[in-house]
Amino acid sequence: MKGISILGATGSIGKSTLEVLALHPEDYRVVALTAHSNVDRMASLCDQFRPDYAVMVDSESANELRDRLQHLQTEVLSGADALEEVAILDEVDYVMAAIVGAAGLLSSLAAARAGKRVLLANKESLVMSGDLFMQAINDSRAELLPIDSEHNAIFQSMPADFHKGLRQSGVEKIWLTASGGPFRNSALSELTKVTPEQAVAHPNWVMGRKISVDSATMMNKGLEVIEARWLFNASADDIQVVIHPQSVIHSMVSYTDGSVLAQLGNPDMRTPIAHALAWPSRCASGVASLNLFEVARLDFEEPDLQRFPCLALAYQALQAGGTAPAILNAANEIAVQAFLDEKLPFMQIPELIDETLQQLETSTVNSLDTVLEADRMARQYAGQYLVNM
Ligand code: NAD
Numbered sequence: 001m002k003g004i005s006i007l008g009a010t011g012s013i014g015k016s017t018l019e020v021l022a023l024h025p026e027d028y029r030v031v032a033l034t035a036h037s038n039v040d041r042m043a044s045l046c047d048q049f050r051p052d053y054a055v056m057v058d059s060e061s062a063n064e065l066r067d068r069l070q071h072l073q074t075e076v077l078s079g080a081d082a083l084e085e086v087a088i089l090d091e092v093d094y095v096m097a098a099i100v101g102a103a104g105l106l107s108s109l110a111a112a113r114a115g116k117r118v119l120l121a122n123k124e125s126l127v128m129s130g131d132l133f134m135q136a137i138n139d140s141r142a143e144l145l146p147i148d149s150e151h152n153a154i155f156q157s158m159p160a161d162f163h164k165g166l167r168q169s170g171v172e173k174i175w176l177t178a179s180g181g182p183f184r185n186s187a188l189s190e191l192t193k194v195t196p197e198q199a200v201a202h203p204n205w206v207m208g209r210k211i212s213v214d215s216a217t218m219m220n221k222g223l224e225v226i227e228a229r230w231l232f233n234a235s236a237d238d239i240q241v242v243i244h245p246q247s248v249i250h251s252m253v254s255y256t257d258g259s260v261l262a263q264l265g266n267p268d269m270r271t272p273i274a275h276a277l278a279w280p281s282r283c284a285s286g287v288a289s290l291n292l293f294e295v296a297r298l299d300f301e302e303p304d305l306q307r308f309p310c311l312a313l314a315y316q317a318l319q320a321g322g323t324a325p326a327i328l329n330a331a332n333e334i335a336v337q338a339f340l341d342e343k344l345p346f347m348q349i350p351e352l353i354d355e356t357l358q359q360l361e362t363s364t365v366n367s368l369d370t371v372l373e374a375d376r377m378a379r380q381y382a383g384q385y386l387v388n389m
């Protein structure tokens with residue numbers, strides 16, 4: 001039986017993870033669940049899964065949860081440090097890293113350093129600190145399994161020896177698929193009036209609000225290009241984004257002999273989650289099998305960088321290297337939150353990120369502190385920009 005901590009248990013990925021785990025009560029034991037402040041959801045999850053620990057980052061929420069869980073053995077912890085504590089417990093074999101944004105960095109990294117099997121949904125931690133993160137995985141011999149559906153598909157389509165280098169293992173190119181989000185075909189003039197509710201209504205996937213906005217701007221795909229760079233030791237030129245509106249092919253790998261391997265399935269995160277839990281075996285996920293007659297056709301288009309400037313900004317940050325991706329990520333988080341709060345128009349999300357990238361100096365990443373400082377500076381700059389707008 002494997003012990004598992006789920007960081008971000010009350011979110012969309014957390015929910016899908018717990019649904020898969022509920023199908024396999026003999027194989028996995030939930031050791032810890034964490035959340036920011038959703039007490040109702042956490043209380044009901046604790047009733048169902050009886051974890052040893054429940055973390056609420058917000059201390060008032062922790063007090064409230066403690067009162068409500070007196071009938072259980074679950075120990076309630078609070079504060080951001082507790083996220084790292086439950087990621088490195090001896091009885092934890094697997095850590096699902098599913099906190100949204102930079103808030104997930106330290107706990108994801110702690111799991112990597114502690115040599116756990118890291119099921120990584122929190123792409124922002126790789127974007128911010130890819131080099132350090134991969135170093136931690138290698139030093140501790142942790143297992144890193146991508147949960148992002150595209151990266152999970154690439155992982156499944158890669159040769160077993162891809163770590164020695166893509167060229168040496170016969171890989172020519174990675175095709176990173178993108179749905180194009182809700183505004184793939186909208187007139188550019190319409191995009192100036194986009195509301196948060198329109199932006200979070202994704203055509204194929206049900207996800208948290210931040211990643212849904214990222215999908216609408218295609219910053220999500222930009223972050224995923226950077227994520228793929230680190231996961232697969234690829235260069236920016238090795239990664240080609242392709243718009244595939246049906247979201248049935250989750251990504252592909254081209255080989256030097258002309259072969260292209262792909263992973264297909266219904267767009268449902270329980271598939272990559274079940275894959276990462278059971279790897280190298282397979283287990284049931286609860287997802288219906290793909291009906292190719294219903295799918296009928298698969299379309300592909302080249303992405304339009306005019307329509308999606310965020311994608312171009314992410315490629316630029318990747319090429320610039322150092323702390324540039326951390327700055328990009330932080331400015332994006334500020335911009336997306338401002339958009340959701342109706343303080344920034346949709347079309348100005350890329351403007352704010354571009355401005356922040358241009359104004360802040362990037363430096364080489366020598367340590368985690370360099371990354372955290374870049375994150376802090378970018379948040380401060382972008383926050384000030386919003387005040388002066
Ligand atoms: P979500 O908003 O639904 O859930 C986020 C979770 O993080 C919640 O449990 C919340 O309590 C917790 N959280 C938020 N702020 C926190 C903080 N400051 N400290 C501690 N915990 C905090 O998000 P989601 O859609 O589940 O996405 C989670 C991660 O997975 C993101 O990095 C996202 O990019 C990635 N991802 C999600 C999907 C998807 O289908 N939802 C797909 C691929 C990748």
Ligand code: MG
Pocket residue numbers: 148149150224
């Ligand atoms: Mg994805």
